[in-house]
Amino acid sequence: MEPFEPAIIAFVCNWCTYTAADLAGTSRLAYPKNIRLIRVMCTGMVDPQYVIKAFLEGADGVLISGCHPGDCHYINGNYKARRRVKLLKEILPRFGIDDRRLRLTWIGASDGIEFSHIMGELVEQTRELGPMLPDLKMVI
């Protein structure tokens, strides 16, 4: 049997984590292909419904990643994201979505190396959790 390859949706902010991903790329640092980056202008615009939709479509993990505290291009979007992630971590695990499937990280624009390291770690941890919805047919 093929080893389980998790699919991870990552909402990354334009100014920090996306720039870090770009830096990782231009520095020729590898990171697993399991991660699908979705660039958003700010983590503060990630409505909880984006995360919920990703899980219901079968994502095995969701990452939201933005600027370090104090560095948000829009001053406080990352603080809002932190509250929403806390909120979702209260809701989703009640319905069997493991708390560790949803992550929030701060990765700054110059952290290309850290970006590739964290992505590798995230994929490993999510792989251990196994598939989110083995029978996708259940999802409506």
Place this chain on the structure above:
Amino acid sequence: MTQAVSIPIQDHDLLTGMRSFLTAIMEKSGIDAILVPARLSVKNRIMPMLISDPACLTEADPLSPAFPVNAAQQLTRLTRQPAGGRLAAVLRPCEVRAFNELVKLNQGRREDVLIISLDCPGALSNSDFRTFADGYDSLDAASRAFAATAFSSAPAGDLPEVTSACRACDHPVCDGGDIGIERFGDDQATDPVARAHTESGQAALTGLDFPPPQAPAEGRKAAIQSILAVRRRYRDGMFAEVAEATNTIPALSTYLADCVNCYNCRGACPVCYCTTCVFSTDTFRHEPFQYVQWARRKGEIKMPTDTLFFHLTRMAHMSCACVGCGQCTNACPNDIPLSDLFTYVARHTQGAFDYRAGLDINARPPMNGFEEEEYPEIVGL
């Protein structure tokens, strides 16, 4: 300033006593219109009515177990901008809480409205109420029969059971408005007390010629404690059942299996605060190829789609503001026990932020703020 008055009741006729009290409030406290549950002129049914002629208060029925809508929604229509007159509203405690939540979101104002709340013995679902009311010659008779035993410790006889949300409600007390009418511990030997909880409540009571409270209602505290104990026990059991029944995504889908995406639950929810819900927009009118692609990928998809997505999103959007009124269940044409599920989630989301929806008008809704340093455990792998 008057803190409290007693509402004189003749021949145990609480309903007439309440009507006289409301009439006095209207006439003596300069109220131009009052939003109050009242009998429809066309049929034996109760709806919130906006009454400007005090003579119409003979139709008012603040004791009825009917709870067709959470009137907080209607009150925002009247208060989102100055209405050009002074208003009063008679609300259940969960309606006051819902209104407070909407005021915090700038969808209503408390300044121009005098809120009168009553201790609440619970309400009937719409269908139970219709059956109950139709068993009496008049709505007044039905309300009197309900009110006579609603607060007594004696078994309720053949009265129908109040809703699950009411049986689980842990704040049925009338202290959230400007004036509260106290009925817990009501032994029908003493007249009910109307107590001011704000300055505008005091001002309104000061203008009335009502006698001071007869004796401090001693039984009240104990009565509240004992009803809360019963309700908490029910609620804990109910939450445990919901938790068990919904602990996986397939289990949650099973719980919501009868849902047809009519969104009545959202429309009836007083704290689904958006003027246009994202689920009513074209965002969810997917391209035809999209549906087919989903069906191909999954083998089959239920139409309408996005049912679970809708409910989970609604939880994320409004559970911090859920006041436990039960109107979502009441509105569901397919008898899904939605308020059991939503109050269960709400308890945990509100608990996580140390917030209780609607109780403190000055407490900031959790999603409307942040601290620079908080919840470090949320960040990182």
